Amino acid sequence: MDDRDTQDDENRIRIAQQFIGAIPHARALGMQVDDLGPGRATISMPWAEHLVGDPRRGVVHGGVVSALMDTCCGAAVMMHPATPRSTATIDLRIDYMRAAEPGQRITAKAECYHMTRSVAFLRAVAVDEDDQNPVATATGTFTAER
Amino acid sequence: MDRNEPLEQIKSRRDSALKALVSGVPYMNWLGIMFDRRGDELTAVLPFDQKLIGNPALPALHGGVTAAFLEMTAIIELSWTAMWEDLESGRIAPDAAVPDSLPRLPKTIDFTVDYLRSGLPRDAYARARVVRSGRRYASVHVEAWQDNRARLFAQATGHFLMPQG
Numbered sequence: 001m002d003d004r005d006t007q008d009d010e011n012r013i014r015i016a017q018q019f020i021g022a023i024p025h026a027r028a029l030g031m032q033v034d035d036l037g038p039g040r041a042t043i044s045m046p047w048a049e050h051l052v053g054d055p056r057r058g059v060v061h062g063g064v065v066s067a068l069m070d071t072c073c074g075a076a077v078m079m080h081p082a083t084p085r086s087t088a089t090i091d092l093r094i095d096y097m098r099a100a101e102p103g104q105r106i107t108a109k110a111e112c113y114h115m116t117r118s119v120a121f122l123r124a125v126a127v128d129e130d131d132q133n134p135v136a137t138a139t140g141t142f143t144a145e146r
Numbered sequence: 147m148d149r150n151e152p153l154e155q156i157k158s159r160r161d162s163a164l165k166a167l168v169s170g171v172p173y174m175n176w177l178g179i180m181f182d183r184r185g186d187e188l189t190a191v192l193p194f195d196q197k198l199i200g201n202p203a204l205p206a207l208h209g210g211v212t213a214a215f216l217e218m219t220a221i222i223e224l225s226w227t228a229m230w231e232d233l234e235s236g237r238i239a240p241d242a243a244v245p246d247s248l249p250r251l252p253k254t255i256d257f258t259v260d261y262l263r264s265g266l267p268r269d270a271y272a273r274a275r276v277v278r279s280g281r282r283y284a285s286v287h288v289e290a291w292q293d294n295r296a297r298l299f300a301q302a303t304g305h306f307l308m309p310q311g
Contacts, residue, residue: 022202023199023200023201023202023208024196024197024198024199024200024202024208025197025198025199025200025208025210025211026200026208027197028197049172050172050173050175050176051172051173051176052171052172052173053171053172053173053174053251054171054251055170055171055172055245056245056250060173061171061173061174061214061217061218062214062217062254062257063173063177063210063211063213063214063215063217063218064173064210064214066209066210066213066214066217066257066259067208067209067210067211067213067214068210069210070200070208070209070210070213071200071208071210074209086203088201088206088209088261088264089209089259089261090260090261091258091259091260091261092209092213092258092259092261093256093257093258093259094213094254094256094257094258095255095256096253096254096255096256096257
C-alpha cells in the first residue's frame with residue numbers, strides 16, 4: 001500500500017516535471033519539481049550568474065523569484081482536487097523579506113488554500129538553504145478553468 | 147543648466163549614464179530588456195524571445211517574465227529619476243566600465259502585478275511613473291502594453307527602499 005502511494009507520487013512528480021519542462025521559461029531557469037500534493041507544489045531552481053540583479057553582492061533579481069513563485073502557484077492550482085483544465089495568473093503580490101544567498105538553490109512552496117468555481121487563491125513562500133528564514137512570500141489569485 | 151551646452155555632449159552624458167545603469171544588471175541583459183530615451187522619459191522594451199514563453203499551447207509570455215520586466219522598469223525609472231539632478235549638474239558621471247561609479251539600485255519591498263490579458267509572443271513595452279519618492283521609501287506604478295498603448299496587458303505597483311548614503 002505504502003509502496004503503491006510512493007509510486008503514485010513519483011509518477012505525479014514525473015508528469016509535472018514533463019509539464020514544467022515544456023515551459024520554455026521554466027526550462028531556461030532550470031526549474032525542478034521537488035514535491036506535489038493536493039493543491040500543493042514545491043519547485044526549486046539553482047542560482048546562476050545571469051540571473052543576478054545586484055552584481056555588487058551577486059544576489060538574484062527579484063523578478064527571478066517572481067517567475068519561480070508564479071510557476072509554483074500555477075502548479076499548485078493544477079494539483080487541486082477540483083482538477084482545473086488550465087490556469088492563468090490574475091494577480092500576484094510578492095513581499096521581499098531578504099536577499100537570497102548567492103550560490104544557493106531557491107525553493108518555492110505554494111498552497112492553493114481556497115478554490116471557487118472559477119478562481120483559485122494561493123499563498124507561497126520562497127527560501128534558500130536557510131529554510132527557517134523566508135526570502136519572499138507571495139499571495140495570488142489565479143483563474144481556474146474547468 | 148547651461149543653455150549653450152553642445153547637444154552632442156548632453157546626449158552622450160544621458161545615454162552613457164542610462165547604459166551604465168542598465169548594463170550593470172546581468173538578469174536584465176539576459177532577458178534582453180532595453181530602454182528608449184526621449185529627454186528624461188524612458189520606455190522599456192522587451193524584444194520577444196522563445197525563452198520568455200510560459201504557456202507553449204497559446205503561446206503566451208511567462209507571468210514571471212512579465213513581473214520581472216515591470217519590476218526592472220520600475221527600478222530603473224526610480225533610479226534614473228533619483229540621479230537626474232546629479233547627472234545634469236555634473237556631480238556624478240556613471241560609467242559602465244567603472245563599477246564603483248554606478249549608483250546603487252533601490253531594493254524592492256513588495257511588488258503587486260495585475261495581469262490584464264495574456265502576453266502575446268511579440269515585443270512588449272513598459273513605462274513607469276514614480277508616484278511618491280521620499281528619502282527612504284518610494285512608490286512606483288508601471289504599465290505594460292504590446293500593440294496598443296491603451297490596451298495594457300499588465301500593470302503593477304511596488305514599494306522600494308532607496309539606497310542610503
